[in-house]
Amino acid sequence: MIFDERPKDNRRDLFDREKELEKIENNIIAKKPLLLLVGVRRIGKTSVLQTALNEINETSLIIDCRKLKENYGRRDLYSLFSQSLTSRLDKLKDILRKINGVSIFGNYVELKWSGKDYISIADLLDHLNERRIIIAIDEAQKLRGPLSKEVKDAIAHAYDYDKNITFILTGSEVGLLYDFLGVNDVESPLYGRYYNEIELERFDKEKSIEMLKKGFEELSFSIKDDIINSIVNEFDGIPGWLVFAGLQYFNKRDFNEIKETAISIALNEIEKLTGKSPASRRYKTVMKCIAKGNESWSKVKECLELEEKSTISSSILSNILGNLEKMSLIKDYKFLDPIYKEASIRIKP
Template sequence: MFLQGPCHNREELFDREDELRTITKALKNNAWVAILGPRMAGKTSLAIVSANLMGKKTFYVNFKGAENLRDATLRILSALGRSKMKGIKRARVGPIEVEREVEKPSAILEDVLLGLKKAVVVFDEVQDIKQGVNQFLNILSLVRNTRRDVEFIFTGSAIGLMDSLLNPDPQNPLYGRSPIKIEIGPWDLQTALEFLEKGLKKCNAPFTSKELSETIEELGTLPGWLSFYGLRRCTGISHKKALEEAIGEGVKVARGELENILRNRPEWARKVLRAMAFGAKWSELLKLGPSKSGLYKFLTTLQKLYLVSKKGNLYVISDPIYRKACLEL
C-alpha cells in the first residue's frame, strides 16, 4: 500500500471510491476530467487508476517543470514512444552540437494528438505550463471536436493551463466545454488512521495507537507523507526513526516546491510564507513589505496551490510538513 510511485490498479488505491466513480462515469460519457488538489494528495494515482479502468490504451505525461509548449510536446512524444520530435534537427555550430527547430511545436502536437485512437491521456501537473497556453487550448479544442474515442484527465493546481481549462472566457476555444472538476485533499483523521493500520498490518509491522497518533500529528493526513512513513516501517525501521526520516524527506520535497514558488519573487514573499506558518492576519502580512495588490495576488496563488487556507481572519499554512518547510526558508 505504501508505494513510492503512483497506484496503477484499483487494488492499490486506498479510499477515493466516490471520486473514482464520478471520474469513470464522466469518461464513459465522453467528458474530460480535471483533478485538483495539493501535492501528495494522490491526484496522479486517482487519474491513472481511473484511466486504466476504461479498457483503452492509457498514456501518462508528467508536465512537472515543462513551462512551455515545446517542452510539453517533447514529453508527450516521449510518452507515446517517439524518441525524437519530428521537425527538430541537430546542427553543428563550430564544436557545439545544437538543436534547430524547423517546425512549430504546435503543428507537431496537433498532428500527434489527432492521431490517437481509443485512448485515455493523463496530463499530470498541467499548471506548470504557462507559455503557449492559447496554442495548447486550440489544439485540445480540435481534439475535443474530432476525436470522440479519446478522453483526457488533467491533474494539478488551479493556476496556469489548469485555470484556463476550468475558467475559460468567451474567447477560449473550450468555452462551455470545461472538464468535470474533481477536488481532493487531505484525508480526515479516521481515514488516515485506517490507511496506516491496514498498510502496517499488511506488511506485519508492529505499531501502537500512540505511534499512529504521533505520526498523523507530525505528518498530517496527506496520503503521500503517510506513505513515506509506512514504507519505512514496512522495511523494519523503528517508529521513531521512520517518522524522523519521513519528516526529513517530506520537508525536503516541500521546501523545493516553496523555493520554486519564490523564484523571481521579492524578498517579502519569503517573509510572508514564514509568517503564515504560525498564522497571520492581513494587516500583519502587509507590514512585511508587500503592496496590497501584490499581497492579494500572492495569497490568491497560494490558495489556488492549496498551500494556504483562511481560518477566521488568519492566513495559515495548514499542512504540518509545509509549515515546517516554511520555517526553514
C-alpha cells in the same frame, strides 16, 4: 503495497478512492471530452489516475508535464508527446506510421515540430481520434507559458471535433490550472467549455488510522497506537505524507527524525516553487508570516513590513497572497499542508 512511495497503478495497492475511480470510469464510458482531477500535493492524483487508466479497456496516453521547465519551448513540448507516444507504440503504431511528420525508429516515435512536414498538435489529435483514446495531462498547469495558446487551441479543437478523445487534466496548483484553461477568460479558446471536476480530499482521522494500520499489517510490523496517532496528527490525512511517514518509521523507528526529514523536503519544494529572485524572497516572507499565525490581510502586511523594515504596496501583497492561493499552498490565511507550515516557519531571510 500501501507503503510504496511510487505512484500506485492498481486498486490492490491504492487505499480507498473507490468513489473517485468510479467517477473517472463513468466519465470515460460516457465519452466526456474534459475531466479535471485536482487536489493538493501528495493527495494521490497520479495514483488514482494511473489506477483508473489501467482498469479501463481503452488506449491511454499520459503526458507528464512535471518534466517541463518554466520557459519551455516547442522542442520540450513535443518531446513530452514523443515520449508518451513511444510508451504506447504497441497500441498506436498502425496509426502513427501513416502520419506525415511522425517517424518510427525502432522503439521510438519522433515528431517533426518545425519546418517542412511538421505536425501540429491539433493534427496529431485528429489522427489519434481514429481510435478511442484517453489523453491524461499530469500537472497540466505547467503548460502555462508562450505555447499555452497552441495547446489550448488543440484541446479546444479536439473537444469540438474529435469525439473519440477524452482529456483528463490533473493539477496540484489548482488556481494555476484554472488560469491555464482560462475558465474565466473570454479570450481563452477553452472559455465556456463544460468540464467535470473530481477533487481528491484528504482522509479524515478514522481513514488515516485505517490506512496506516493496513500498511503496517502488510509489512507484518507491530506498531503502538500512540505512534499511529502521532503520524495522523502531524500529517493531517494527506496520503503521500502518510505513506512516507509509515515507511520511514518502519525503517528508522524515530518519529522526530521522520518529521524533520519531511520538513526538509517541504523546504526544498518551497524553494523550487518560489524561485530565487528578489521578488520570490518576498513570497517566502509572506509564507513565514502566515505560518507564524498572522491570519488576516492586515496582520500579514504588518508582519511583512516589520520583516523587511519597509512599507509594502497593498496591491503587491494582494497579488502575492492570490498567487499563493493559486499554487494551493494557502487558503484563507491557513496552510493546506501542515508540513509546509512547519517548513515556512524555518524559512531563512
